[in-house]
Amino acid sequence: MIQMMLRPRWVAMLVLALAIAAGFALLGQWQLSRAIESGVVVERSTEKVLPLNEIVQPDGPPYDSANGQMVTVDGFWVAGDEQLIADRLNGGESGYWVVSHFITSEGAHIAVARGWAPDKKSAEAARENLQVGTAVEVTLNGRFVAAEAPELPKDGRDSHEMTTVAPAALINIWKGFTDQSVYFGYIVDAKAAPGLAVIDSPVPLEDAALNWLNVFYALEWAVFAGFAVFLWFRLVKDAVEREEEEAAIAAAGTPDALP
Known part of the structure; x- marks a missing residue:
């Protein structure tokens, strides 16, 4: 199988699969950065009148x-x-x-x-x-x-x-x-009217939640990247199995080739 992988045709297809996987990885990194950015708390000066x-x-x-x-x-x-x-x-x-x-x-x-x-x-x-x-x-x-x-x-x-x-x-x-x-x-x-107590008015808490939809998309792109390499490996394996089967048929003296 290693010899099959080293053939120019499959080397070229491996380079293409790696390029596609790299593209998917970049898209996943972008989605992950968007998720992190949405979860960053941007401080603001609420106490400045x-x-x-x-x-x-x-x-x-x-x-x-x-x-x-x-x-x-x-x-x-x-x-x-x-x-x-x-x-x-x-x-x-x-x-x-x-x-x-x-x-x-x-x-x-x-x-x-x-x-x-x-x-x-x-x-x-x-x-x-x-x-x-x-x-x-x-x-x-x-x-x-x-x-x-x-x-x-x-x-x-x-x-x-x-x-x-x-x-x-x-x-x-x-x-x-x-x-x-x-x-x-x-x-x-900020001041209470006569007969009343000042209302508690604390500094508002900044709540920023992580965007889980972007995290899910990032994981999807990672899966796609892995699938691109796996698809190349599967094609090489199928080609090896087909050649071995054809060789076995030829060695048995069967003139018919596989469909």
Whole structure:
């Protein structure tokens, strides 16, 4: 069989098979590098306070890079548009958020979580204090968070009770809101309103998962590379077996050749 492998025809086919295998190996390496790149965490400075309109625009979904970013914005509170959000954890303890309606100086609307209370009674008392406000421009600093989806209360609770900060639901109860610009997210105030505790707002964790689809493709290309060499070996082996069989027939004096 070694003599067969050394024939020019099969040497040339081996070179072709190795070239094809090398191409497959390069494609596999490229797929693997893509999988690794997708799993690399790109650090971003979320704690640097940036103007809100620099990281996200109203009337559209925010980019992932905007989620968790500390922002600043000027605008006005809309007194009387405070809502309670139940089942919010603060330091591992469940309680209530008080969420206000804020209009930026550019006229866009956004929800702002003003603070946390351990029980509904305390949250309602704080909300009453906030509902007596004046239209004075203020500078708001806090962490921007992507909007949450509306959820129906569970366990037979009041159907009007909110458990998520969902602008899609809030705009239906905000006073005087029609079709103005709105941010699909909210701000967690860096300071707490009177009667409320500051909401825990830790630095967001960067979570990047390895792209297993690219890893699977890389393994596929490796299999293809191995198959190219195996196919060459199989063809050589078949050729050797065919010649040996033909030689055996000739030695037996059979004039007929194999098909």
